[in-house]
Amino acid sequence: MKKWVRKTGYVVDTICFPNVEIMKTERGWWKDRAKLDRFIGATQADKNLKTACAEAGITRKEWRHFVNVHPSFPHLRRNCKWVIAHKAHNITSIFDLPPPKISKQKLAIFKKRFQEHEEEEARIRREKKIQKLRQPLPPLDIVIITAPCDHCRENVKIATAGNAHDDTRFGPEYFSKYEINTAKKHGAHLQRVLATDNIQKPHWANVCWRCQKVIDLPTRIWKYNCDAMFGLYEYERIH
Numbered sequence: 001m002k003k004w005v006r007k008t009g010y011v012v013d014t015i016c017f018p019n020v021e022i023m024k025t026e027r028g029w030w031k032d033r034a035k036l037d038r039f040i041g042a043t044q045a046d047k048n049l050k051t052a053c054a055e056a057g058i059t060r061k062e063w064r065h066f067v068n069v070h071p072s073f074p075h076l077r078r079n080c081k082w083v084i085a086h087k088a089h090n091i092t093s094i095f096d097l098p099p100p101k102i103s104k105q106k107l108a109i110f111k112k113r114f115q116e117h118e119e120e121e122a123r124i125r126r127e128k129k130i131q132k133l134r135q136p137l138p139p140l141d142i143v144i145i146t147a148p149c150d151h152c153r154e155n156v157k158i159a160t161a162g163n164a165h166d167d168t169r170f171g172p173e174y175f176s177k178y179e180i181n182t183a184k185k186h187g188a189h190l191q192r193v194l195a196t197d198n199i200q201k202p203h204w205a206n207v208c209w210r211c212q213k214v215i216d217l218p219t220r221i222w223k224y225n226c227d228a229m230f231g232l233y234e235y236e237r238i239h
């Protein structure tokens, strides 16, 4: 069988799609760069996938074909909103930011998640009593971010998790045993801590290995994650 060699056709370089190599194609729709430019333009104007495809003049099938060849593209597309928001405030570092703000909507999501987690824990405890076996929670999308501790500024590996398909993020207080172990294996400095101002019970948390500061504010986790997606910090995604 003839080996297919990937060759770069051209490179796009915009706010949300920095220095992205677009593969050479004979028949793919992205051969017409104007189509991809229209797609990117629509995405950066906060249009959804359907509208962006329509503006580029491509079908959903054609979009999926493009994604198969450029798997990092959908990830950049999903983070575009945040990148634009960061740029609008001319932010280059988390230390330039005002104290983190979080919308009521997001706060409600965190609260709901917390409540769900409590219910899940209770359910598992009940199950455990019956089976004497704890079933692991389905693994989530874990992201390990290397970023400065906001107290001593030493680089720390911060573990966050969430659903890869929406932008809900939370810290290790909600992790299952499996997720705790996985995050630790990837270098996250997780510790069991006592009740804090934010979580009124013992829980797992990201702790700075140097100054021992606990990072358990949902808004901090959220911000570290956004900044990592924005490209300020290195991160590793574990599936």
Ligand SMILES: [Zn+2]
Pocket: 149, 150, 151, 152, 153, 154, 208, 209, 210, 211, 212, 213
């Ligand atoms: Zn520290």
